[in-house]
Amino acid sequence: MIEALQLTKVFHDKKRGEIRAVDDVSFCCQPGQIYGLLGANGAGKTTTLRLLATILEPTDGTARVAGYDVVTQSAQVRASVGFLSTATALYGRLSAQEMVEYFGRLYGLDEATLHRRIDEVFTRLEMNGFRDRRCDKLSTGMKQKVSIARTLVHDPPVMIFDEPTVGLDVMTARAIVGFIRECREHGKTVVFSTHVMSEAEKLCDTIGIIHNGRILAEGSLAELRQRYGEQELEEIFVHVVGE
Template structure:
């Protein structure tokens, strides 16, 4: 379970960043007092246009960034006060993250297993299970740099799941992937849900959201615009499809601000 309460994050701007953003302010507020909950056995969609604060929010949840204000509780652990303990419960998969090209999948998975404190036996056992599931045996000893995008994505999945996390964070995991590779991710998300894990999922592809998610949070300019179940979202829908409804909510907010 993830409980986010009054979460804010501001970044200090250096001279070059101020120039690039055309501002004289010393800091920028990327996430502004957001609160929502993600429940076990459910997939929670985090949506928002580019620059809305999704990645910053997910980076705070995965404890890469420290919040400026607010609390994050992950499986009853305060992730702000004890990020190391919280990380043991989190699996983080992002579409933009790279892999160590000079290592083999076997070496990489063993490395991350060790970093998560998983015993050698458990690493071998889980590795075998994941390799079977993702059909990875053929390329387990090839250098990652020589693998195809699809194979690399399978390695990323394996790395994310090697410590069997209870909370899994997906940040645009299918961006830039072909349909077959993306399907592996979709299947993984379904499996996580079926295993009772808490899943938070950020994507630009509304079809995936519609297919997978049980709850939805829309953020824009760092603030929460909408937060409810997918059922409720569909019920209040004023437009013919999910994409149009998302655009409408964001657009209405813009109009309100103006």
């Protein structure tokens, strides 16, 4: 489960002064559900997810991820999360297997468990054909699979995806969307951010529309349609953000 409690992140910029990238954000996502953060570029999606993954520390507020506090138990939080974004690249000089092994060891898996998990994940994602190939020699689709394997190797209860399909071709993006859905089916708690309306419509149990660091509207697609009297999510989004 993920529970964000008045999460706030303030950055200080010499030119622009104080920037409240995330401002008093609270939401909840249960296991077996997908919570989607929908927002334009610079709305605060990435910062929110980085706070949940404990890559950044909140200025104020906190969150509980898989039962751990992001401020006081950050290492346990990271051990319980699989974090995937287009910014999380691979070590080009390591092979696909070495890459996943490295993270598996950092997640604290013993060698026997690690190799069993790698065999499982590589078979499931059909990666055995390129497991010994260096990551910088892989195609985009193959790289994406290695990233997924990295996030899955420790079988985390929580998955966080930050705009996971940005810059990907249709087939790879579809595979990612399928994978997110699969995570939900396996009972994982999933939070993902996107600015692609169709993705949010297809995947999310709950949608939070974020703008200027604040969640302006939240609910299931049906609830949002009813509340704003619009059918298309895009229209709802424009309605909310334009208010």
